[in-house]
Structure formats: structure tokens, C-alpha cells
Amino acid sequence: MTDTDAAERNHPVTMLVNGVHRSAEIPARRLLSDFLRHDLGLTGTHVGCEHGVCGACTVLVDGRPIRSCLQFAVTLDGAQVTTIEGCTRADGELGSVQQAFQDCHGLQCGFCTPGFVTTITAFLDENPDPTEDEAREAIAGNLCRCTGYQNIVASVLRAAELANGSAGQEST
Amino acid sequence: MKPPGFIYHRPETVEDALGVLADVGPDAKVLAGGQSLVPMMNMRLAAPSHLVDVNRLADLAYVRVGTAADGGREVAVGALARHADVERDEAARAELPLLAQALRYVAHPTIRNRGTTVGSLVHADPSGEMTAVLALLGGSVELRTATASRTVPAGEFFVGPLESCARAGELATRAVFPVPAGRTGSSWHEVARRNGDYAVCGVGALVTLDDVGRVAGARVAYISVGPVPEVLSVADVVEQAPVDAADWVAAGRYAADRLEPESDIHATGEYRRHLAGVLTARALREASARAARLEETILEGSR
Numbered sequence: 001m002t003d004t005d006a007a008e009r010n011h012p013v014t015m016l017v018n019g020v021h022r023s024a025e026i027p028a029r030r031l032l033s034d035f036l037r038h039d040l041g042l043t044g045t046h047v048g049c050e051h052g053v054c055g056a057c058t059v060l061v062d063g064r065p066i067r068s069c070l071q072f073a074v075t076l077d078g079a080q081v082t083t084i085e086g087c088t089r090a091d092g093e094l095g096s097v098q099q100a101f102q103d104c105h106g107l108q109c110g111f112c113t114p115g116f117v118t119t120i121t122a123f124l125d126e127n128p129d130p131t132e133d134e135a136r137e138a139i140a141g142n143l144c145r146c147t148g149y150q151n152i153v154a155s156v157l158r159a160a161e162l163a164n165g166s167a168g169q170e171s172t
Numbered sequence: 173m174k175p176p177g178f179i180y181h182r183p184e185t186v187e188d189a190l191g192v193l194a195d196v197g198p199d200a201k202v203l204a205g206g207q208s209l210v211p212m213m214n215m216r217l218a219a220p221s222h223l224v225d226v227n228r229l230a231d232l233a234y235v236r237v238g239t240a241a242d243g244g245r246e247v248a249v250g251a252l253a254r255h256a257d258v259e260r261d262e263a264a265r266a267e268l269p270l271l272a273q274a275l276r277y278v279a280h281p282t283i284r285n286r287g288t289t290v291g292s293l294v295h296a297d298p299s300g301e302m303t304a305v306l307a308l309l310g311g312s313v314e315l316r317t318a319t320a321s322r323t324v325p326a327g328e329f330f331v332g333p334l335e336s337c338a339r340a341g342e343l344a345t346r347a348v349f350p351v352p353a354g355r356t357g358s359s360w361h362e363v364a365r366r367n368g369d370y371a372v373c374g375v376g377a378l379v380t381l382d383d384v385g386r387v388a389g390a391r392v393a394y395i396s397v398g399p400v401p402e403v404l405s406v407a408d409v410v411e412q413a414p415v416d417a418a419d420w421v422a423a424g425r426y427a428a429d430r431l432e433p434e435s436d437i438h439a440t441g442e443y444r445r446h447l448a449g450v451l452t453a454r455a456l457r458e459a460s461a462r463a464a465r466l467e468e469t470i471l472e473g474s475r
């Protein structure tokens with residue numbers, strides 16, 4: 001086998017993606033972003049810059065947000081991944097972060113939105129009641145060409161409100 | 173913007189990793205967090221034939237605070253500790269706050285979730301915060317091959333821009349950050365064009381006070397003003413001064429005069445020198461205030 005053949009050899013990869021076991025045979029150079037989009041058909045994850053600066057491709061791996069364009073899928077064999085498709089509620093309705101974006105007009109063209117929603121989901125898990133400054137800091141690594149960010153900051157705060165509100169409702 | 177092909181290796185133990193590195197020869201790269209290597213591969217600036225993925229070496233995923241051989245305290249960071257792990261480690265924050273103070277400025281939280289601190293040292297970006305932190309604290313990096321091991325002090329580790337002394341086939345297993353002795357406060361300040369970007373100029377400061385609150389030592393380290401992190405002492409300007417009366421602005425000017433920053437697309441050399449002076453004064457003032465507070469809490473505690 002030549003080196004070129006060896007480099008294109010396929011590797012079996014399995015991940016728990018949005019709660020479902022998904023497998024594919026892929027070359028080692030397949031980026032996680034392309035694995036999700038091309039091999040698994042989950043095109044909600046967007047690819048903007050492919051070098052880590054825009055944040056559009058952000059997904060959660062074992063609960064932490066990462067840039068899917070900066071990881072080889074083989075590295076994450078066995079990992080638990082949440083994409084934008086996994087940010088809805090169990091009944092298929094919009095999740096609290098998605099609902100907040102709708103309420104606050106937090107998107108225009110929507111290209112950047114999947115990266116924001118995943119980033120904010122993980123942020124609110126850690127900090128359920130952020131200040132406006134913390135909300136702004138939380139989204140500082142994601143670029144948006146349309147909104148001017150004000151409504152996205154508002155969406156973070158609204159999502160926190162929605163999540164805390166629904167928790168309150170359940171307990172009554 | 174797709175990375176070129178490579179032969180993939182995923183060892184499960186440090187010994188296996190060292191064995192693979194010995195076998196595959198010089199055209200191999202270690203893959204850690206991938207936050208510098210993968211963008212370079214995506215942009216086809218790097219095209220290694222072999223990648224040795226160290227993400228399964230769970231033994232290297234640690235942040236340990238302990239006693240050094242010389243009796244001082246130190247924070248040891250394993251090669252698989254992510255920036256975020258170091259930043260959040262409570263014991264490390266308590267003993268060596270400078271780590272978290274500087275890590276806040278390393279890229280964005282999302283990138284710190286994958287990027288490793290040891291990887292950023294090996295990568296040796298002249299704008300990488302942790303290079304200057306290691307240099308300021310007088311730390312070291314441990315490098316291993318299948319047959320040998322060496323510990324390289326920060327002063328020798330950084331050779332040039334994007335060049336550390338780690339050779340092909342060597343695995344950096346850990347970095348050691350010594351905790352400064354005495355009543356020492358620290359601070360990190362930098363200016364970047366956008367939040368999370370590489371700094372146009374960044375400075376870390378350590379100020380040590382004596383028992384009566386006079387400056388006993390003051391050192392600073394810089395990123396983005398030279399090919400490798402630059403460490404300077406400003407003791408000549410402020411030593412023996414009572415902490416409230418020390419002339420930090422003069423210390424900033426003194427340090428800036430000793431730097432030779434170059435011009436590039438982001439800033440002129442002169443502007444960088446100006447920034448260095450201003451940021452040095454700020455960082456030293458903040459570090460000295462922290463050292464002074466430290467003194468009070470120690471004194472109050474002993475009452």
C-alpha cells in the first residue's frame with residue numbers, strides 16, 4: 001500500500017449524536033463539521049470560515065462547545081455530540097434558546113444562528129442567570145454579519161428567563 | 173479549505189505514543205487540541221504525512237499543585253489538560269492566579285475547551301500568552317522520546333516565532349509553572365484588535381513586596397513584541413519604593429525603551445512600544461495592589 005492509499009484509508013467512527021448512535025466509515029482527514037453535514041446529513045451545523053474564527057460550526061461535545069471545523073471526526077470516535085438539531089425540545093417544539101431568538105428577533109439571515117444557539121445552550125447550563133455583560137462575553141467568539149449583536153444579547157437573557165420560568169412552572 | 177490526507181495513529185498510552193513517534197520518523201506531528209494545527213492544515217500551510225493523536229492519553233489530562241524539588245510550590249500541567257481545565261482548576265487558581273488571569277485572553281472559551289496549554293507552548297506563537305507566563309515564572313517543559321527524557325527551562329525552550337526546541341519524535345508530556353515565593357501579586361493586560369484575537373501587545377507582571385510593604389522585586393514578560401517571549405526586570409526603577417509611592421509609569425517607560433517591537437500589518441513598532449509602556453504600568457500597578465492585599469490578609473489571618 002502506498003502512503004497516499006494509507007492516508008485515504010477509511011476508519012469506522014461511531015458517535016452518540018443528539019441521543020442517537022450514528023456510524024460511518026470515513027477518512028481520517030474528515031472534519032467533524034463535514035462528518036455531521038455530509039456523512040450524517042445534519043446540515044444545521046454551518047461552516048463559515050473553516051479556521052476557527054467565526055463560530056458558525058460550534059457544536060457541543062460531551063456538553064462543552066467546540067469548533068467542529070477544527071476537529072477530525074476520528075478523534076471524537078465514541079463522543080457524545082449535540083448539534084443545533086438537538087437543541088429542540090423532546091416534543092419537537094423550539095427549545096428555550098431557539099424560542100428566545102424568535103422572541104427577540106435574534107437572527108436575520110440565520111447563517112450564524114446554529115453556532116450561537118449551541119454556544120448559548122452550554123453557557124446557560126453553567127450560568128443559568130447571567131448579567132448582560134456575562135451574556136455579551138459568552139457570545140464574543142461568534143460572528144454575526146447581520147444583527148449587530150444587540151438582539152442576540154437580549155436573546156441570551158430571554159432564554160435564561162424562559163428556562164428559569166419553565167423550571168418554575170414545573171415545580172408548581 | 174480541506175485538510176490534506178495523512179496516516180492516522182491513535183495510541184492509548186504514553187508508551188505507545190512514544191513508540192509510534194519513534195517508528196514513523198520525522199514527517200509526523202503530534203495532534204493535541206488541534207486548535208493551531210488543524211487551521212494550518214485546512215489552509216494547507218501544514219501537511220504532515222502522519223498524525224499521532226494524543227487525545228486518548230488520559231494519564232496526561234491533569235493539573236496538579238504540589239511541592240517542587242527545591243521545596244517551593246508549583247503547578248504541573250499535563251499535555252492533555254485543556255486551557256479550560258487549567259483556567260477552572262480551583263487549586264491552581266488559588267496558588268497561581270496568573271494562569272487564569274492570562275488564560276482569559278487565550279482565544280475564546282470555545283477554543284480553550286479543546287486547545288491544550290502544553291500544545292500552545294510547543295506551538296510557540298510569539299503572541300501566545302502562555303509562552304510569556306512560562307517565561308515570567310521561570311517554568312519548564314518536559315520532553316520525552318521512547319529512549320530519553322529532558323526538561324527544558326523556558327529560557328531555552330522558545331527558539332523563534334512558531335519554533336520551540338521540541339524535536340520531531342519528541343512528545344511534550346508536561347509543563348511546570350513555579351509559584352513565585354514571598355508576597356507576590358500578578359496581573360495580565362493586553363490589547364487585541366477584537367475580543368479573543370491574538371494580542372497586538374500583551375504583558376504579564378509579578379510584583380513582590382517585603383514585610384514593610386516596599387517593592388522587593390518587579391518583573392514583566394511580553395508577547396507580540398519579539399520572536400520569543402521577552403522577560404525584563406524593572407527593579408532598578410522601583411526597588412525599595414513603598415508600594416503606594418512606586419513610579420509604575422516610569423517603570424513602564426523604562427521597560428518600553430528596552431523592547432524592539434517590529435511593524436507588521438496589525439501595528440507599527442512604535443505603536444507597540446507605546447502600548448507596552450502603558451500596559452506595563454497598568455499591569456505592575458495591579459500586581460502590586462494584589463500583593464499589598466495579600467499582605468493584609470496574611471497579617472489579618474495571623475492576628
Ligand SMILES: Cc1cc2nc3c(=O)[nH]c(=O)nc-3n(C[C@H](O)[C@H](O)[C@H](O)COP(=O)(O)OP(=O)(O)OC[C@H]3O[C@@H](n4cnc5c(N)ncnc54)[C@H](O)[C@@H]3O)c2cc1C
Nearest residue numbers: 052202204205206207208209279287288291292300301344
Ligand atoms: C481563532 C483562534 C484564536 C486563537 N487565539 C489565541 C490567542 O489569543 N492566544 C493563544 O495563545 N492561542 C490562541 N489560539 C491557539 C490555541 O491556544 C491553541 O490551543 C494552541 O496554540 C495549540 O494547542 P493545541 O492543543 O490546540 O495544539 P495543536 O493544534 O494540536 O498542535 C499545535 C502544534 O504543537 C504540536 N504539539 C501539540 N501538543 C504537543 C505535545 N504534547 N508534544 C509535542 N508536540 C505537540 C503539534 O504537533 C503542532 O505542531 C487561537 C486559536 C484559534 C483557532
Ligand code: FES
Nearest residue numbers: 048049050055069
Ligand atoms: S467554520 Fe468553524 S469557526 Fe468558522
Ligand code: FES
Nearest residue numbers: 108110144145146
Ligand atoms: S443573522 Fe446573518 S450572520 Fe447572523
